[in-house]
Amino acid sequence: MSHPDLNLLVTLDALLSEGSVARAARRLRLSPSAMSRQLARLRETTGDPLLVRAGRGLVLTPRALELSGRVAHLVEEVEAVLRPDDRLDLARLVRTFTLRTSDGFVENFGPALIAKVGAEAPGVRLRFVPKLDKDSTPLRDGSVDLETGVVGASQGPEVRAQALFRDRFVGVVRVGHELCRGEITPARYAAGQHVLVARFRPEKGPIDDALEMFGLEREIAAIVGGFSPALALARNSDMIATVPERHTGNLRTGLFSFPVPVSIPEITVSMLWHPRLDADPAHRWLRECVRAICVKPPTDPRPE
Structure with a gap:
């Protein structure tokens, strides 16, 4: 059985x-x-003349009159299906x-993000899960809607990414630590005991x-x-934690922060998602919320 050409619906309408x-x-x-x-094709398809001559004009046949309302509704429905869905009622979004x-x-961005989301869409809930690796499978299979972190070589090639902010590393010690006084040189920095943050495997970074360019090597104690336990150790010992500044702003309250005395590259923190969610209005809104929370400029680390 042959299928009718649905493009004829637009012509018929x-x-x-x-x-x-x-x-x-x-x-x-x-x-x-x-x-x-096109009219000839429609007459053949419907088995009805549809429009017939009446004086100098054309009039609709009874069959055409019967179809007119239904066809107009069908065309509207088809156009709605094929049109990008930009409608988003945040007040009713669940x-x-x-x-x-x-x-x-x-710990650093969650409270502000939850507050913003709750104010704009009370029916939306955020579920945070730990990032144990950089595998893109959770984004592909839909178990994760959005991810944040540094884009790595292991990231899936189809995954979308948008930079949120650049972050630099700062050194952190407890108030009263010997590094709170005097100039912090590479030698003084390297001489202390350090806590290393290594999520996947311990290695030099x-x-x-x-430090090697100065002929120095730090002691990893x-x-x-993660950054939270690193800062907890620094808060309660003489160890030095080296952490991203923006990522740990709230966590460093009450600690002494200082610029790392050697040149190390900044990192770019991005949000990542699967392309199937690109056009989803609710997901676009969520991405805008995350971006709005994260784009605020950082402050310089100063002794507290």
């Missing part, structure tokens, strides 16, 4: 609403002869978004490479999996 081949042709930007050919982030992101 124009002919029935205009009641004229010439006016329908102008409406669809076709030539009168092309519209006449949805849970799952965000995969580091503990530092939740850019800080160690920069402890290894932890």
Whole structure:
């Protein structure tokens, strides 16, 4: 059984609403002869003449009159299906978004993000899950809606990414630590005991490479999996934590922060999502909320 050409619905709607081949042709930007050919196809498909001559004009047949309202409604429905859905009623939106982030992101940006989301869409709930690795599978399979972090080589090639902010590293010690007094030189910085943040595997990083240029090597006294435990150790011992400034702003309250005395590259923190959510109005709104919270400029680290 052959399927009818659904493009004919648009032509039929124009002919029935205009009641004229010439006016329908102008409406669809076709030539009168092309519209006449379309009318001939419609007559063959429906088995009805649809428009018949009456004096100098055309009138609708009973079948055409019966179809006119239904066809107009069908065309509206089809256009609505194919049109981008920009309608978003935040007051009525009920949805849970799952965000995969580091503990530092939740602790530093989470309260402001939750407050903003709650004020704009009371029915939306945010679910934060830990980021244990950089595998893109949770984004692909839909178990995670949005992720934050540094884009790495292991990221799936189809994953979308948008930069949120650049972050620099700062050193952090407890108030009263010997580094709170005097100039912090590479030698003084390296001489202390350090807590290393290594989520995936312990290894030397850019800080160690920069110290090697001065002929220095730091002593790693402890290894932890996140910024929060690193700062907790620094707060309650003489160890030095080196952490991203923006990512740990709230966590460093009551601690002494200082610029790292060697040159190390900044990192770019981005949000990542799967392309199937690109056009989703609710997800676009969530991305704007995250961006709005994260774009505020940082302050310089100063001794407290």
